[in-house]
Amino acid sequence: MTDMAASTSSSASTTDRISKSLVKRRRAEKRFRLYGQIAIGFAVAFLLILLGSIVKDGYRAFWMHEIQLNVTVDADRFAPEGQRDEASLRGINYDAIIVQSLRDKLDVENSRTNRKALRDLVSQEFGFVLREKVLADPSLIGQTFSLTAPLDDQADLYFKGEIKRSVAEDNRPLTDRQLDWLDELKSQGQIKSKFNTLLFTRSDSTQPEIAGLWGAIVGSFFTLSVTLLLSVPLAVAAAVYLEEFAPKNKFTDFIEININNLAAVPSIVFGLLGLAVLINFFGMPRSAPIVGGVVLALMVLPTIIISTRASLKAVSPSIRQAALALGASKNQSVFQHVLPLAAPGILTGTIISMAQALGETAPLLMIGMVSFVPSAPESVMAPSTALPVQIYIWENASERSFRDRTAAAIIVLLGFMIVMNLAAVLLRRRFERRW
Amino acid sequence: MTQIGNVTSQHAPSAAPKEALQSSPKAAPDGADHKIIARDVDVFYGDKQALDKINIDIPNGAVTAFIGPSGCGKSTFLRCFNRMNDTIDGCRVTGRIELDGQDIHEKSVDPVLLRARVGMVFQKPNPFPKSIYENIAYGPRIHGLATSKTEIDEVVETSLRRAGLWEEVKDRLHQPGTGLSGGQQQRLVIARAIAVSPEVILMDEPCSALDPIATAKIEELIDELRETFAIVIVTHSMAQAARVSQKTAFFHLGSLVEVGDTEEIFTNPRDKRTQDYITGRFG
Numbered sequence: 001m002t003d004m005a006a007s008t009s010s011s012a013s014t015t016d017r018i019s020k021s022l023v024k025r026r027r028a029e030k031r032f033r034l035y036g037q038i039a040i041g042f043a044v045a046f047l048l049i050l051l052g053s054i055v056k057d058g059y060r061a062f063w064m065h066e067i068q069l070n071v072t073v074d075a076d077r078f079a080p081e082g083q084r085d086e087a088s089l090r091g092i093n094y095d096a097i098i099v100q101s102l103r104d105k106l107d108v109e110n111s112r113t114n115r116k117a118l119r120d121l122v123s124q125e126f127g128f129v130l131r132e133k134v135l136a137d138p139s140l141i142g143q144t145f146s147l148t149a150p151l152d153d154q155a156d157l158y159f160k161g162e163i164k165r166s167v168a169e170d171n172r173p174l175t176d177r178q179l180d181w182l183d184e185l186k187s188q189g190q191i192k193s194k195f196n197t198l199l200f201t202r203s204d205s206t207q208p209e210i211a212g213l214w215g216a217i218v219g220s221f222f223t224l225s226v227t228l229l230l231s232v233p234l235a236v237a238a239a240v241y242l243e244e245f246a247p248k249n250k251f252t253d254f255i256e257i258n259i260n261n262l263a264a265v266p267s268i269v270f271g272l273l274g275l276a277v278l279i280n281f282f283g284m285p286r287s288a289p290i291v292g293g294v295v296l297a298l299m300v301l302p303t304i305i306i307s308t309r310a311s312l313k314a315v316s317p318s319i320r321q322a323a324l325a326l327g328a329s330k331n332q333s334v335f336q337h338v339l340p341l342a343a344p345g346i347l348t349g350t351i352i353s354m355a356q357a358l359g360e361t362a363p364l365l366m367i368g369m370v371s372f373v374p375s376a377p378e379s380v381m382a383p384s385t386a387l388p389v390q391i392y393i394w395e396n397a398s399e400r401s402f403r404d405r406t407a408a409a410i411i412v413l414l415g416f417m418i419v420m421n422l423a424a425v426l427l428r429r430r431f432e433r434r435w
Numbered sequence: 436m437t438q439i440g441n442v443t444s445q446h447a448p449s450a451a452p453k454e455a456l457q458s459s460p461k462a463a464p465d466g467a468d469h470k471i472i473a474r475d476v477d478v479f480y481g482d483k484q485a486l487d488k489i490n491i492d493i494p495n496g497a498v499t500a501f502i503g504p505s506g507c508g509k510s511t512f513l514r515c516f517n518r519m520n521d522t523i524d525g526c527r528v529t530g531r532i533e534l535d536g537q538d539i540h541e542k543s544v545d546p547v548l549l550r551a552r553v554g555m556v557f558q559k560p561n562p563f564p565k566s567i568y569e570n571i572a573y574g575p576r577i578h579g580l581a582t583s584k585t586e587i588d589e590v591v592e593t594s595l596r597r598a599g600l601w602e603e604v605k606d607r608l609h610q611p612g613t614g615l616s617g618g619q620q621q622r623l624v625i626a627r628a629i630a631v632s633p634e635v636i637l638m639d640e641p642c643s644a645l646d647p648i649a650t651a652k653i654e655e656l657i658d659e660l661r662e663t664f665a666i667v668i669v670t671h672s673m674a675q676a677a678r679v680s681q682k683t684a685f686f687h688l689g690s691l692v693e694v695g696d697t698e699e700i701f702t703n704p705r706d707k708r709t710q711d712y713i714t715g716r717f718g
Contacts, residue, residue, distance in 0.1 A: 248524055318561035322624070324522060326574045327551035327631060336573075337563060 058407030226293020271366025311345025618649025
C-alpha cells in the first residue's frame with residue numbers, strides 16, 4: 001500500500017513537472033511562430049511596395065494615344081513636274097503636309113510659331129509613316145487619305161494626366177494653345193487611346209512614344225540561346241563526371257571547392273573576363289549577343305553544375321545498385337537510370353539559372369551591350385542590347401516618358417522571369433509524376 | 436579460425452591457381468558440386484578490417500544461408516561474390532574467390548559479365564521507376580539476350596511466371612513497378628534478376644522489409660529457384676535460414692565461425708558462439 005502511494009505521488013509530481021516545462025515549451029513554440037509570421041509579413045509587404053511602385057509608374061506605358069488625320073499630298077506643291085523618282089519622293093517635306101492637315105482641321109493661322117507648335121504635337125513617326133506610304137504607292141500624290149500615327153510623347157502625357165493645366169504655362173512643356181488644340185482634336189474624335197503595341201514591336205528610339213523593347217527582347221533571346229547551348233551540355237557533363245565517375249581525391253576536392261567559389265564570383269568579374277579575353281584577345285565583336293552569351297554561360301556554369309550534382313546525389317543509391325547488380329555498365333547505369341531520374345532537378349536548376357542570366361546586367365555593361373541600338377539584331381554577331389540593359393538605358397534617359405517605359409520594361413522582364421520560373425515548376429511536376 | 440566446416444586442405448590459401456582449378460568443384464568431400472569457392476578472403480573498409488580470412492564453398496543447386504548478428508560482415512561477404520564492393524569507395528577485397536574455378540578478381544574477368552552471371556536481390560525492393568515490363572526487359576536487352584519484341588515478351592512472361600508474379604501483374608505490365616506492394620516489388624526484382632539467366636543469385640535480407648505472408652511467398656519462390664540456381668541468402672531470421680537453406684554459415688565479428696549443413700548447425704552446433712546465437716543468448 002505504502003509503495004503504491006509513493007509511486008502514485010511520484011508519478012503525479014512527474015506529471016506536474018512535465019506540464020510546468022510544457023508551458024515553457026509551448027510559449028517558445030508560439031514565439032517562434034510569431035517571429036516567422038512577422039518575417040513573412042515584412043517580406044510580403046516589401047514585395048508589394050516594390051511591385052506596386054513599378055506598376056504605378058509602368059502601367060501608363062502600356063497604353064498610348066494615336067491621332068488620325070486626313071492628309072493631302074499636294075501634287076502642285078510637292079511634285080510640280082510630276083516627279084515620281086525615289087530621290088524626289090524622299091525629298092518631300094512630309095512634316096509640312098502633316099502641319100497643313102492639322103491647320104486645316106483646327107483652323108489655325110499660318111505662322112512660323114504656330115507651325116512649330118502644331119508640329120510638336122505629333123510624333124516624328126508620322127512623317128516617316130507618310131513617307132513610307134507615298135514611297136510604296138506614288139499614285140497617292142494628289143490624293144487625300146486617312147493616316148494614323150502616335151501622338152508626341154508630351155501630348156500623350158497630357159492625355160494621361162501627367163501634364164496638368166493647373167501648372168503654370170512656363171513650367172510645362174506644352175503651351176496653353178497647344179493644350180487647347182489637343183482638346184479640340186480630342187473632341188473631334190481624332191485622338192484615340194489604345195494598347196501600346198509599339199512597346200513590343202519596336203526597338204529602341206530617341207522618341208519615347210515609339211521606343212519599344214523588341215530589339216532588347218531579341219538580343220536577350222540570342223544571348224540566352226548562346227548561354228543555354230554552351231552552359232547546359234558543359235555543366236551537365238562536368239557534373240555527371242565529377243559526381244559519378246571521377247575518383248574522390250584531393251584533386252577532385254580542389255576542383256569542387258573552386259566550382260563552389262566560382263558560383264560566388266561577382267558577375268561583373270565575368271564581364272571583365274569577357275572584355276579582356278573574348279573581345280580584346282580573340283577579337284570577337286563588341287556589343288554582340290555571342291560575347292554576352294559566352295560570358296553569361298561562364299557565370300551560370302557553376303550554378304548548373306552544383307544543382308545538377310545535387311539532383312544526381314538525390315537519386316537513391318539503390319537504383320544504381322540495381323542497375324549495376326543486373327550487369328549494367330557504369331555508363332548504362334548513369335545514363336539510363338540515374339540521369340533520367342535527376343532530369344527534373346537538372347531542368348529546374350537550368351531554368352532558374354537562365355532566369356538569373358536573363359536579369360544579369362553588369363557583365364553585359366562591361367562588354368558594351370549598353371549602346372543605343374535602334375533595330376533588332378539579325379544574328380548573334382550583330383550589335384544588340386538586352387532587356388535589363390535596356391532598362392538601364394531608359395532609366396538614364398531624360399525624357400519624362402522614358403520613366404514610365406523603364407517601369408514598363410521592368411514589368412516585361414519580370415513577366416518573362418515569372419513565365420520561366422513557372423515553366424520550371426510545371427516541368428518539374430510533369431516529369432516527377434512519371435516516376 | 437581455420438579449417439572449419441567442410442573446408443579441406445586441398446583449398447589451402449597457398450594453393451596455386453591451377454591446382455585450385457583442378458581441385459574444384461568435384462573434389463569437395465561431400466561430393467557436392469561447388470559453384471563458388473572462397474579462400475582467405477579479407478575485406479577492408481579503409482583501414483578497418485571487416486572480414487578476416489573467410490573460407491567457404493557455395494554448392495550448386497542449394498540455398499546457402501549466411502546468419503549472424505548485425506555488423507558481422509555477412510552482407511559485405513555476399514557483395515564480394517559479384518564484386519559489388521568495387522563500387523564502394525575505400526573498400527578492398529583480398530584473397531581468392533572462384534566462380535566455376537575461375538578467380539573473379541583476375542584482370543580478364545569483367546565485373547559487368549560477372550554480375551550478369553551472379554544476380555543480386557537487395558534488402559529493400561528496388562525496382563526501376565519504370566513499367567513492370569521495362570523492369571524485366573532491361574537486363575536481357577542490355578546484354579543482348581533478347582532482341583526482338585516477341586523474344587523480350589517471352590522473357591518477361593517466363594521470368595514473371597517463375598517469380599510467381601505473372602498472374603498478379605499480367606494485366607498491368609505497363610504500369611510502374613513502383614506501384615506494386617512491397618512483396619510484389621521484391622518478387623519483381625527477383626524476376627528481373629532471373630531474366631538475365633544468372634548462375635548464382637545473391638539475396639541480401641530479401642524479406643526484412645516484408646510482412647509474413649509476402650515473406651512466405653518469397654521463401655516458397657527461393658525453394659523453387661534453388662533447383663536452377665545456386666542461391667546465397669543473408670538473413671537475420673534464424674527461422675528463415677532453417678526453413679529455406681540446406682547449408683548455413685554463421686558469421687561473428689568479421690569471421691566465419693561455423694559452416695555446415697543447416698540441420699547440423701541448428702541441431703548440433705560445434706562452436707559455443709553458434710549455439711548461443713541460435714538459442715538467442717546474444718545477437
